[in-house]
Amino acid sequence: MSQTPAHETLATHEVMNQPAARGDLDLWGDDPALQTHAGASGADGDHLADYGAKMGTQAMRAAGRDANRHPPELVLFDAGGRRLDEVRFQPAYHALMQAGVGAGYAALPWEGAAGGHASHAAMVYLTSQVEPGVCCPMTMTYAAIPALRADTALLGEWVPKLTARAYDLEAKVLARKAGATLGMAMTEKQGGSDIRSNATRAVPEGDHYRLTGHKWFCSAPMSDGFLTLAQAEGGLTCFLVPRWLEGGRNGIHIQRLKDKLGNRANASAEIEYHGALAHRLGEEGAGVRTILEMVHHTRLDTAMAPAGLMRAALDHASHWARHRSAFQKQLIDQPLMRSVLADLALDWEGTLALGLHVARAFDGTSPRDRAFARLGVALAKFLGNKLCPGLVYEAMEVMGGMGYVEDTPLPLLYREAPLNSIWEGSGNVICLDILRTLAREPLAGEALSEELAQVAGQDARFDAALRAHMQTFPKPPGEAQARWYAESLATLLTASVLLRHAPDAVAGAYIATRLSEPRGRVAGAIGRIDTGAVLARLGGFSQ
Template sequence: MLPARSQLSDHEVMNQPPGRGDADLWASDPALSGMAVAMGGDAGLLAARGAALGTAAMRAAGREAMRVLPELRLFDAGGRRLDEVIFHPAYHRMMAEGLGAGYAALPWEGAPGGHVSHAALVYLHNQVEPGSCCPMTMTYAAVPALAASEALAAEWRPKLMARDYDPAVAPLAQKRGATLGMAMTEKQGGSDVRANATRAVPEGGAYRLYGHKWFCSAPMSDGFLTLAQAPEGLTCFLVPRWLEGARNAIALQRLKDKLGNRANASSEIEYHGALAYRLGDEGQGVRTIIEMVHHTRLDTAVAPAGLMRAALAEAHHWVAHRSAFQRRLIDQPLMQAVLADLALDWEAATALALRVAQAFDGSAPEDRAFARLAVALAKFLSNKICPPLVAEAMEVMGGMGYVEDTAMPWLYREAPLNGIWEGSGNVICLDILRTVAREPAAAEAVMAELLAAKGADRRYDAALKAHLGRWPGLPPEPEARWFAESLATLLAASVLLRHAPGAVSDGYCAGRLAREGGRVAGSVKGLDTAALVARIGG
């Protein structure tokens, strides 16, 4: 017998925000829409994708893809090797949405602003489900690397650019579309890929690979770019996942149990005589694959901006509907100060990433030179500010921010990833120093960008003068992080001064170049808090 209703727990829910429902990720985001249009992105495409990705149903699919982890299946029922990963249908949905919209294809189809539109898609998808971004990013970035082999490019490029997600276990010729991953890292080397021990043995017009890879991102990709030691030295190879009538000799060992990015099945693999095709000359492996790394770095500079946007949007929704001490949280001056301060970093990361993407679209030599150095600066700065920003946004929500019912826990777990992928902080800073030393055109292009904003703000001018006075040449190695942070912050300020509203650029110069106050969020005076907080909420 059921108890009487009065005996059931039946309290009235008060002072709790409603569900966000459908959220238009483009229309509600002036930082993205303003900069993407200014940098030449396809506003019509991005508006449609922002509306579609922001629906409650799509965000729920993203959460489901994170919740139900990929499953490694090594054998079938009869004991035959499978070496396959099974994903939740929501993961496949995210892949189909992204590739169908041109995530991997846009930059290579010839339309203006392809890289800017791609970068905006990276930003949007990272707010919904970042794990599926990894295979899509690698597919995008592999396309220019294939230029090292006309034959491989002719075979693979059409499938990589097909805008058609086909997860079938089948050789390339039978696929409507394909994805391409990467397998470089080994236990003993990490970022030092020249220490790789995987062997490549010539066989006819191809090679057989033998060795172990400590990280293979997206192991169900249709192929992988990988590095191995050939007779003439470290060489880049394309390893197909599936062969005609057989599986290639790639044995999955285990899936990595990662902090975040859990929908993506990063794995350890072994090559047991896997068939591979040389990409570029023997001994030129790093030079060949660096083209792929250059483009994946763009996405690792964009992704943290998307994560910061997602965290701030969640926090803004909370404070707009939650009251304490007889006032809405969003109306309380101290809360406004915190959110406004955080918004400066999100605005800067977004503007800088899209400016770098514009340089990737450019055809002039100075565009290429600027992109080479600026992408490393953007990656370094944005990934250093992302984790503390997400942590502060979590704190804005109090105890609920620590609960999986909200988006904050997965955003917090995801926040450090892009600072590690494609070169951790020290690797990036050393690369910045090498680029400044060896590629004068890159340093000159960045300096031209800095000088373009000179005279717009006295605090900017003073900070630029101080930077050049402190480092008239290359800094000593122990100061590489300081140098990179200073240069990247100035570069972000330069972009904001020329393209962002006055409240944003003025606030950034006050809060990041001439900071008066403490180092924690909300410790800056003189910000136009109302204008900055309003931009978070669209």
């Protein structure tokens, strides 16, 4: 939709040296790095081109801003005092959900097309640039499907609705819905990540169970069902709890919505089960093993989302730099600014490249693919999310005071930046999981060694860094050094992916500044690199 230009000549001054409104963006067409790494991962470029063009429109970006400005509202009771336990969302939220669900965000990997998980991962990246909050319910819907394989009947009942590409927000039983979403409620006050300490009780009743207990975090509480953990007679067990029943609402009471730093468009809640009807998923006592199938897939999305946040922050910062002058020079022509932006761009492209490379393993079917996917997704999640907050802050600083006000997307991105490191295993939990995977799955370590060996001899600096890593860690270390070990491995793996698929100047700059030459601790404190080649990957730059 065309817009009448705003007045630039005001009564007191003329508006100058401010970038014009951007209009529609093409999130696929203007992102050469995404095209490179999505292609290498086997993703469906035609589908991503359509989705990227749609999500980049001015209308969709405005919907993202509106969904954040008007957060969800908890409505516990109707006017007569009857319990509702409903969350009401701003219409823009539903428009974004319809766009994502309708484009197959949750369904695509399970429809049988080649590169389904890689295409999904790229959709996470694209959606996160516009409104990251809506990713949560769609991600959990996507990730729940492999966990449902633990029960043939539940799989047959729920999966057709979860993959229907239809967003149905009505409060009605599953059989009468065109499509459905699935959430998660695992965390309790006393345990946090230690889910084995969960105290929610499950009592059998006929062919189902009744749950009683409190959940400290319930993600997307208006989902049509939730995967949850409770203590049955045989131990900690996984259950599917439907929200709606024939003839009424299930015994799920929302206590309050969490007042979160970011992710404001999405609701997160404390809930209580009051004799809630639940279906057992898997055997009693096998709850952790069952739910980990869901966690494994949500981790892919938490590895991809930071790349999207980084891309959005850098896109706004680089656009500002290209259209803003200071001291008689365009910001982008100033060598120090170019060094800062190029340094940040290396972290962004490395995070994108590694995430999509790991997504390709999710599409694989061999034991080697599965082993590498489990280890690789943990490495990608750890490193990308540690880099994301600092990158978003530096992008904010590029824009100066403008980056600190809500007229720009930078505050939204800054609030969102820490989330994916906390969700589905914080940094320490992920590092311990990396050590555990290497100890329990020898094939994972073999697959990682093969990945790193594929680029041997292509860059002497990479080869030297790999040797130095092996000398420092001839075997996986104890817990105290787990973060150093994980960071080193993830950086080496990222460099190996860039060597295979990125332009030589980009891969070489990454190796020089991350693995080889001395550098400072802040963005831009690097030696000489080809900033033009690196910045070209952002789109809109000439070398």
